[in-house]
Amino acid sequence: MGFVYGCLIFLIVSLCYLDIEGRTFLVSNYSAYPNDNIDDTSGIQNALNDAASYGRNNIVLFESGTYDCFGGFTIYGATNLTIMGQGMYETLLLGHRPSGMFWIQGINTMLISSLSIDYDPLPFTAGYVVNATSTYLDVQIVPPHRPDINRQVSAILRYDPTLMRPAIGSRAYEVYQTPPNNANTTLVSNGVLRIPVAWQMYFGIGDAIVARYVSTGHVISGQSLTNITIKSVTIYTGWYMALTFKVAGLNVIDFHVKPRAGRWLSTSADCMHFGDARNYINIFNSSCEGQGDDGLNVHAYYYKVTEIFNSTALTLTEYNWPEVLNVGVGTNLEFVSGQQPFVGYATATIVSLTGNGGNSKLFIFANPINASVGDWAVVADTPTVTIRNFTAANNRARGILLQARNITVTQSLFNQTSGPAVLFGASLYWHEGPTARNVTLDQNVYISCNEGIAQGNGVISISPDLIAPVPVITNIQITSSTFLNGQYSKYPIQSSNGGGVSIRNNYFSMKNYSNPIVILCNSQNISAFNNTVISNASVISQFVTYASTGACNSSLSSYINLPDSAFNASFRPPVIATSLGVQINNF
Template identity: 25%
Template sequence: MSIQKNILKIITASILVFSINCFSQQLPENEVVVFGLDIAKDATPALVSRILKANENPISEIRFEKGTYHFYPDKGFEKFCYISNHGDLMINTPFPLFNRNNLVIDGQGSTFIFHGVMIPFLIEDSKNISVKNLSIDWYQSFHSEGLIVANDEANKTFDMQISNEYPYDIRNGQLFFIKEYYQHTIGQSILFDPKRKAISFDTEAYTGITTKSKSEATFNIDTINYKYEYDKRDVDNKDIGVENRVTVKEIKPGLLRVFGHTKKMPPVGHILSMKGQQGLNRVSPAFSVKHTNGFNALNVTVHHAGGMGIIAENSADIVLDNFNVTPSQGRMVSTTADATHFVGCRGKLELKNCTFENQLDDASNIHGTYQKIVDVLDDYRIGVRMGHHQQKAFVIGRPNDHLGFVRLSESFFPYKKSTIKSIEYINNRYQIITLNDKLPKDVKPGDLVENLDGYPDLLVKNCTIRNNRARGLLISNPVHTLIENNFFSTEMEALLMPVESGHWYESGNAANVVIKGNIFQDCQHGGKNRGVIRFDTDDDNKNIAFKNIEIIDNTFNQFDNLILEVTNVDGLVFKGNVITNSGTFPQLYPENPAIKVANSKNLIFNKNKYQGKVNPNLLITGDESMSDLKFK
């Protein structure tokens, strides 16, 4: 019996060894795939073909021989994409990175040039993806530029010289710029000063070009009733009741005269940047990252994109190191929207040693989402609606994430918390959330929910942010934020900490924020009457929204007075800062103090040096609760 047992053990062991050997032979090693310049004329099909075989033949690295590679959409992988803060559309990509893990893409200094509506890197449901040592550009840009060569205030016209880079077509007085696979109208526009290669001083007085006015006639449209909430800003609805105001006439090839603009005529010598109609002009971000844990971009330059440099959603542990957004080819504009944008991201988020310049929106926006409760279905289920039309299909969380119930009329902070059991996707505007716990007894339609786990530990360090439209950083992050040793020179606020609950539905109350050792140079030069650093809620709510803010050892070298707007803050230290007047531009609002305070408490101003132009007795103005506040 013992002999039989020993024989059985030997046979079993042999079978096991044979099985292990066979299994190990069947598992292919992850391959380092090298592409050379033989695919450079259109690298798209070769990339798509190899990546789609990665399940059977895994890849650890895709490496490019250094050179210039072109990518066309015609043979790209096609997918319909809902992308936060962009248009929703069918796109093509050469890098369909779905369910990929531990992959490195190394350009080795290469330049990738894209043609038409594409997303260069489409990354979803993946882990530990790294992209390094490459630059991204478009052969034809998604915006167009015109040099102002004449203006006539009396007749309200101005003339633009259009270079050969921007082909156009005029149809019934309407201007269309024609690109490969794409076209756009004047749409959203802003002025650049070519001498500074930055947004023109006081551009708000001249732009955007007032392209729309009320329709000449409408009939009975006010009688249309909608059973459910109706989004007037949606692409399908926003032009109801409006018509084109501006018309364009060709004086000679390349020279256009613009009629019907109602603001001041743009000054001669400045460049008008035009990117087409809002809602239709964000179609090609350079990176779209969704539901991915671990994304690194190292030594990457985005020269242009028809949207954002990177948009990341519901992802974790993102590091951008030497990730630069900067224009090329003599253009005034880099990306046509934000340089970077992060929605519902968690873990660590680091932006280090980056340059963000000349983009047509913010350097970065970090936030969650509010979703509106429209149905209380039973003790455990609610139906929620996506508030903004560019949040369609966004899923607010994952099982066991903490959900906060918010009623902004009472507080900016949750009145109740629970955890998610499941989310049932019904359509791009409506989902059903099932909770692990019973709903609060007083929950009602109209309340908001936010994912309390969908915020990161944020670091922005050693970055340069300048020459762009709009703001530097929008911070709606209640976890922890360190903004250190950066340079800001922005057309609007350098730092905006908002609660945007009624339009963008972007959740998150900034808290535990340290702003240290930064230089703020001539921010707010676009013409708006706002502070360089501003806390803001989108209504007149007097409740506390922001907590535990430190602004220390910074330098503000500003042409105008207003440095800091503090509203709805509990706990702020403003210490060791130096404020000087640059004299770069004439003051737009000399009546302003340096600091405005409202609806706030527990504020400390200490050891600051002021060398600006405000009367020393009027450095700080506040509401009735701030009468004893002193600037020291």
Template identity: 25%
Template sequence: MTFKLQQYYLFILVLILGCSFTVKGQTQNGASLLFDESIAGDATPLLLETLKNLDNENIKVLKFKKGIYHFYPDKALERYTQVANHNSSVVKTAFPIFDRHDLTIDGQGSTFIFHGLIIPFSIENSSNIRIKNVSIDWGMSFHSEGIIVANNLEQKTFDMKISKDYPYEIRKGQLVFIKEYYEHSIGQSILFDPETRATAFHTEAYTSLTTKSKTATQSNVDAIKYKYPVDLRSPDYAKIGIEDKLTAEQLEPGLIRIYGHTKKIPEVGKVVVMKGEQGYNRFAPAFHITFSSDVSFNNIDVHHACGMGLIAENTKNISIDNFNVTPSQGRIISTTADATHFVGCSGKIEIKNCLFSSQLDDAVNVHGIYQQITEILGDHKVAIKVGHFQQQGFTIGKQNDKIGIVNLQKSFFATEEMTLKAVEKINGRYQVISFNEVLPRSLKVGDYIENLDAYPELLVQNCRIINNRARGLLLSTPRKIVIENSFFSTEMEAILAPVESGYWYESGSVLDLTIRNNIFQDCATGGQNKGVIRFETDNESDHIAFENILISNNVFNQFDNLIVEANNVNMLEFVGNTINDSKNHESLYPDNPAIMVNHSRNLLFKNNQFSGKATEILRKDKMSSNIILK
């Protein structure tokens, strides 16, 4: 072959390599792959095939031509899935990102509409994953809505108008909503105001609807004895001793009368949001991340999910920017649980420029997991029990992670430390944990273990948290936390720092928290007697649980009195804040002070401007000391 001919063939090869390759539904250009709307009817099959062959093709970027794409579970990847704070079940996923590295998925402004029980994005054992420019929604929602059009306070009935968006049937007096691949009863419910699009004022007086009562007839049920403790809240046991209380009657198609509610009867014009029974209504978060690192989300809208918008477990370094959880399609709510949730994560979590609106639980929850020691199996090994049924299968950490031993009767902090050698999962509840070191002599059955390495730093910046049920931020990490330049208007506390050891078993404590330059607008409207910012433990103890708190230069526009509730706190400064009477509602608890302090010490309140309703600024118990109000 002559030199000129060689040059010619080389030129042709370079030309070919530089060109795009097109097959049905996708176009490849180097390391980038573009999907087009020819697959929009059900993009799942081609997407799965593409993900399976990414390594062979050396693809690093998946793009979608801007459009609306549907994803169905019928041809999605199916696996038995255990997701923290969700139900364990066989669930399918459309984007199984398993053992992937340096991958970008760019929707380019597309909307992805999912159908039925399917997890849109499942990210496992992966790193450097970037997802951007996409909206997530469901064709049919996992919740249902009914507007109150009439009530009878004497007969204690109310009538709901239910639109065609929420198909239903009545089975022996029980209202059941029918979805694609799913159904739910009334179950957990809450009242919303259609004018404000927020939870109704004092909704706790009206909802949840009292759907259950104690069973009237039993025989020898009390004689059943379990060898081991059982979780009576789990779906396996939750129906024992409980029967249906509410009954439903159809007056005409789309108009339902409800009988048997024993709280206050909902007002005409309000909207009841219903999502089914607890333990049966969290199956499909929009994003699930586990045992991964360096995951980022940019320009994401999550309009709905059966559970959380984003749930991350055992993952290091997560960044979300312009990640918005908002309703769509005329619905009054977005996700049926938290907007975002982080369990056993590490590194740094950054949450910037986000809107979390109208979800049926908290905006952000960051914590670890307590696991209780049930047996001591040798010098290096213990057995543990996972406490809450929706934490089943959770892995406390990886090899050589630092594990703390916690006895809450003695301290809220670890009294001994060891390093993890291995975790053997026998089943979802029961695991065997081995350590590199000999177990300390002080260890005993009933103690908790927590992963001291599995707590992240947290930044929440320029965010807006509004119109949701429950809290704004739940903070349980001892690493540095900064909450700044954000807006809060929530049904319960705006910011809650808990030590929670007996229900969800969510471990962690706050030891370095700054809350600055935020606006708090009419929080705690639901009716629970709690402060806007609250530090709380579920363990009756005078031990210190929280330290090094700075709350500065915030504005509280509040209808009610209680602003800060400090329990078991050491070293808190509340400085330069402004407290105003919003005058938007009547006080629910007019006898409360603005600041309530229990079992705390070394608290300073100075240079604050107060024009609220409270006639008492500070109330403290006898156990608290060195509390200065200037």
């Protein structure tokens, strides 16, 4: 009996030890070998399956070299799982199909580290227009891009191959199209690709263009996730977004999306996109370069009130995709009036939610809401967002688009973003929100941003998509930063519906010297102090102006403290760009 009891104790201790230590699953033990030009997909998937099902604290380990992947990988229900290579420049996962690489769901604590991801074929091609008609373009493809045949093209943008960025200025354009039916790319002659187009509006002979194929999958994506870390990972391209999660707790450290080997684009869409994230998002020592849309996008979703049963039972309908309604019991929703968008009038806690149609659910709340049909609701439990030593450069759209309630961006570089470097703006067109609050932008560098296809009114743009009569984006601190405006950058700072905006200790170098520093629309309590302004041609005669278009009314901006003396300091740039990011100038 004592022997049996002792064996039982030994077994329990052993199991506990395994639970603490976990196991290492070498993909080579599943016949996934690097550098052999053989499909490694099934072997890697089997290693992932075993690691996820074995228990906690397991590691899936790749050796140095290139793994050929002819499909993506799925991981469900793991706890404290690590996927690790030998380093970003040592282990490469090379995708050979237009699909995502990792789809993860129901994961509690995961690390993906020390590897890179690329695709062959690419999700785009690029070159110079040699012929343009109303039904097609002929493009001389520039290596390393390829004249891919039998592809459907969904978007075409003009490119600047000298600056290695999407085009800027008066002929910056991008055309989105539903590809013409039964009309794929064909080869006209050696290296000349014929691209069917739905219409001819912008294209000119000699234009450098990037043509993006129909998007099909994110590189690393997932939902129902807790405590995810992406560390020391490089993504060279992807068929849609690089990194997109619905997650509670995210660390992104030493993560890079950038073009490889002379390519004109990295990913087809966003570098990072996090919808309805919770708890925290930390992004450190990372970069997003050359992607086909935003560098970083953080937001929740607006749901429309479509049916009212009583003051605590409402049907909410979504307009993005159905799973975004799965917000969870205990979540707080903020309600805004359909007549006055973005102005919250109530917050309520979800008790239960049940299906009520493909894109609708019945929500029961712990407290009554005086809602009306046509009002909107958005998750109020937004994450704390902390961004440090981050670079956004040469992308098609905004550097970062942030719709959360506690945000810090510091010691970061925004270089030649096509649209605003930083945008705070909820949107009922995209059904994304809520409006941002409690933001610190400190010790950042902005170089020649907001000059291209996605141009707005400001390098830093506070601008909801539907202008309200009152401030809805509030408590924004813009401090100790360097603005080096390009020729087409417009205003350094736009405040539409901003409240409590402070502009202090910044350095503004204005290549386009005729524009003021700040443009206002329906904003209140905007102040500035101790800023330096340098013009390359003359003294700026006006530092502040008021927008007068659309819903903007100068009489709705008040409590403004923006004297000329707030822009008459004479210090050097407080921060400068270096090869390593941003360096603080200590005078």
